[in-house]
Structures are given as C-alpha cells and as structure tokens.
Amino acid sequence: MDQTMMAVRLFEHGGPEVLKYIEAPVPEVGPDDILTRVHATAVNSWDLRYRAGNLPQPLPGRPLWPLPFQLGRDAAGEIVATGENVTSWRPGDRAVQLPHPPCRNCALCVRGLENLCVDTAYPGHQVFGGYAEYVVRRQDAILPIPDGVDFETAAATMWTYTTPLNCARQAPVGPGDTVVITGASGGMAIACAQLAKLSGATVIGTTTKPDRDEALRKLGYDHILHPHHRRRCAGLRRVRERMKRTTIRRLLKWDASCPCVQLLRPVMTSGGVSAVFVFRVHHFGQHLPPAGRAAGGGGRT
Ligand SMILES: [Zn+2]
Numbered sequence: 001m002d003q004t005m006m007a008v009r010l011f012e013h014g015g016p017e018v019l020k021y022i023e024a025p026v027p028e029v030g031p032d033d034i035l036t037r038v039h040a041t042a043v044n045s046w047d048l049r050y051r052a053g054n055l056p057q058p059l060p061g062r063p064l065w066p067l068p069f070q071l072g073r074d075a076a077g078e079i080v081a082t083g084e085n086v087t088s089w090r091p092g093d094r095a096v097q098l099p100h101p102p103c104r105n106c107a108l109c110v111r112g113l114e115n116l117c118v119d120t121a122y123p124g125h126q127v128f129g130g131y132a133e134y135v136v137r138r139q140d141a142i143l144p145i146p147d148g149v150d151f152e153t154a155a156a157t158m159w160t161y162t163t164p165l166n167c168a169r170q171a172p173v174g175p176g177d178t179v180v181i182t183g184a185s186g187g188m189a190i191a192c193a194q195l196a197k198l199s200g201a202t203v204i205g206t207t208t209k210p211d212r213d214e215a216l217r218k219l220g221y222d223h224i225l226h227p228h229h230r231r232r233c234a235g236l237r238r239v240r241e242r243m244k245r246t247t248i249r250r251l252l253k254w255d256a257s258c259p260c261v262q263l264l265r266p267v268m269t270s271g272g273v274s275a276v277f278v279f280r281v282h283h284f285g286q287h288l289p290p291a292g293r294a295a296g297g298g299g300r301t
Pocket residue numbers: 102103104105106107108109114117118119120
C-alpha cells in the first residue's frame with residue numbers, strides 16, 4: 001500500500017494558479033472507515049467559489065471554511081482498504097461517496113430527514129474532497145456503484161441529481177403536472193427537468209440567456225420563457241394558451257430572487273405544491289405562494 005499520494009490542494013484563495021498539485025500522505029483508515037482509490041471526481045461550481053474565496057457565512061453550527069483544503073464534492077472509485085469494524089465492503093468494490101453524509105444521530109436524522117442533518121460534514125466543504133488519489137470515508141458514507149454505471153457518471157450524478165430527485169418525490173410530480181424550473185440551464189435545474197419529464201410532466205424552464213433555448217429543449221424542456229425580458233408576460237400567456245386545460249400545480253424554484261414566482265402565483269391551483277430550493281437560509285420561505293407549501297429544503301449550502 002502506498003504511503004503517499006498526489007493531491008490538488010488549496011492554500012490560499014484566488015485564480016486557478018492557487019490550486020497546487022502536491023505529494024501528501026495517504027489518509028489513515030479508522031476502524032469504521034473505507035479507503036477509496038479515486039477514479040473520477042466531479043468539478044462543481046462550488047469548487048470555483050471556494051477556490052476564489054467567494055464563500056457564504058457557514059450554517060449555524062458548521063465550522064468556517066478551512067484552509068488548506070482539498071476540493072471535490074463527489075468522488076467515485078475502487079475500495080482498496082477497510083477498517084477492522086467494516087464487514088459490508090471489500091477491497092475491489094466500486095463505490096461513490098455521499099455528498100451529504102448524515103450523522104444519523106441528530107433529531108432530524110432520527111425523524112428520517114437525513115437530507116436536513118445539522119451535524120453533517122460535506123466532502124469538499126468541511127472535510128477533504130475528491131481531488132486526490134485516495135479519500136477516506138466512514139463506511140456508511142458511501143454507496144455501491146451499480147453494474148453498468150461508470151465512475152464518471154457516478155461522480156457526476158450524486159450532488160446534481162439527488163436533491164432534484166428528493167424534490168420530485170416529495171412534490172410529488174406525475175403525469176398531467178406542469179413543472180416550472182427557474183434558472184433552467186443550471187446543473188441541478190437540468191437534472192430536475194429530466195426527472196420531471198421522466199415522471200410524465202410538462203416542463204417549463206426560465207432563463208435569461210436566449211441563446212440557450214435550443215440546447216435546453218434538447219435536454220428535456222417543453223417550453224422556455226425569458227422572465228426578465230420585456231415581453232415575459234406574453235411568453236407566459238403563449239404557454240398558457242397551449243395548456244388551456246392545465247393549471248400549474250408544481251413549482252420547482254431554484255433562484256430565490258427570480259420574479260418568476262410572482263409571475264406564476266396566479267396560476268397556482270389551490271392546494272398546489274411548491275418546492276423551494278434556496279442557497280441562502282434567510283430567503284427560505286419568503287416567496288412561497290399562499291396556495292403552496294414547502295415540499296423540500298435540500299440544496300442549502
Ligand atoms: Zn444528523
């Protein structure tokens with residue numbers, strides 16, 4: 001077993017030049033830990049923000065953003081060593097790390113709301129991420145990679161698709177629903193659109209970048225609106241004309257500042273569901289339409 005490995009680490013904030021390719025010790029394996037040789041790791045917009053020092057105030061109870069640091073929210077690879085208490089994993093197994101490993105002890109975890117765990121430590125946020133040859137994780141903080149799924153797909157899926165999947169299940173989205181997704185070209189937004197489409201819904205996306213319309217349609221959106229455009233209301237009217245017998249019952253929202261919620265408020269049915277995903281806690285719930293109720297709170301950083 002190697003004693004050292006190569007890793008990409010950050011010792012100060014700044015441009016790409018602050019990412020240093022260095023030799024570092026292979027992480028120690030505790031009794032309940034798994035050591036994985038990393039085959040693929042995701043590159044997330046969060047990594048760019050962290051590198052640049054464009055960081056929000058941590059959530060209450062979470063530590064300040066550490067330096068030096070090793071980025072990489074998602075990592076997939078092959079297990080090479082296990083701790084003495086580990087019985088369900090063996091060297092050679094393929095695994096991907098959980099981007100949001102729950103503590104399983106706090107009140108929210110005990111209630112089954114592990115996605116809202118207040119005592120988690122995200123890889124790439126509070127603990128070293130996947131920008132290295134090896135990462136160590138608790139044995140219950142990884143998942144097996146199914147046969148037929150390659151390492152790159154596994155690493156690119158965990159953060160981007162799990163929150164939208166939770167959202168789509170809790171809403172829940174199904175045939176006959178119309179789903180509206182603001183900020184349509186974001187990674188999570190595209191994942192949300194594809195999951196809603198797979199569930200049989202009609203999917204409307206909003207974007208401020210009209211040159212992306214065609215690409216977004218190819219990715220699964222049925223209609224694209226430009227809410228900041230002068231003729232935004234005309235765009236919504238056109239969509240509503242096409243769906244005369246349809247009312248919007250599912251609103252999946254990604255950008256807390258987008259005026260789209262107000263725009264769509266009149267077409268939410270009584271008892272409709274809105275799932276609001278925000279990136280600043282103080283915005284949470286501010287824009288819920290009266291007819292809606294929060295159906296998910298994942299995606300908070
Ligand atoms: Zn917890």
